[in-house]
Amino acid sequence: MRWIAPDPRNAERLLVGIELGGLMYSEDAGATFFDNRSGAKRDIHSLAWHPRVEGRAYVAAGDGAAWSHDGGLNWEAADAGLELGYCWALAVDPADPERWYISAASGPRSAHRGRDARGRLYGRRGEAWNPLALPDETMPYALAISARELFAGMADGRVLYSTDHGANWADTGVQIGPLLAMAA
Numbered sequence: 001m002r003w004i005a006p007d008p009r010n011a012e013r014l015l016v017g018i019e020l021g022g023l024m025y026s027e028d029a030g031a032t033f034f035d036n037r038s039g040a041k042r043d044i045h046s047l048a049w050h051p052r053v054e055g056r057a058y059v060a061a062g063d064g065a066a067w068s069h070d071g072g073l074n075w076e077a078a079d080a081g082l083e084l085g086y087c088w089a090l091a092v093d094p095a096d097p098e099r100w101y102i103s104a105a106s107g108p109r110s111a112h113r114g115r116d117a118r119g120r121l122y123g124r125r126g127e128a129w130n131p132l133a134l135p136d137e138t139m140p141y142a143l144a145i146s147a148r149e150l151f152a153g154m155a156d157g158r159v160l161y162s163t164d165h166g167a168n169w170a171d172t173g174v175q176i177g178p179l180l181a182m183a184a
Helices: none
Strands: 003-006 014-018 022-026 044-049 057-061 064-068 086-092 099-105 120-125 129-132 140-145 150-154 158-162 170-175
Touching (some): 003 044, 014 044, 014 057, 022 044, 064 086, 086 150, 099 140
Parallel strands (some): 086 140
Antiparallel strands (some): 003 014, 014 022, 044 057, 057 064, 086 099, 099 120, 120 129, 140 150, 150 158, 158 170
């Protein structure tokens, strides 16, 4: 099990991501689960719900990205524009359900080489992903977002932030070692 995502608007609904296993769905707070959601990715790394839009969920997976408008019952691939398909971390803009961010690498070997991991950050608002310019090719291993800032926890331990949807980045000056996850 890689990720557990309780729905912030429905306490009974859970999404569970299983690395190399798929997406599990529960409507009864985890008493029972269903597998093989229509259109779901198979190698789940990160899951998120939009905090304000009922039923809107997102996934980053080893086989791409997807989103759901019906609480995780059905999924639509969101791979257009991704040059690197091994997706890892994701963050969703709390003010705009169409704007989300995802980190990706060419595969697991490039994504998981510790401080030497290499990858790219993408932003999406609409139909296609656009690469965002980070200071270097270090893998953005963890993402978090607040009302005004997007944070990228890098594989080498740096934490970067952007106040303009990822167009420009600054270093927080924090060096905490390799990151696996962050929350804002």
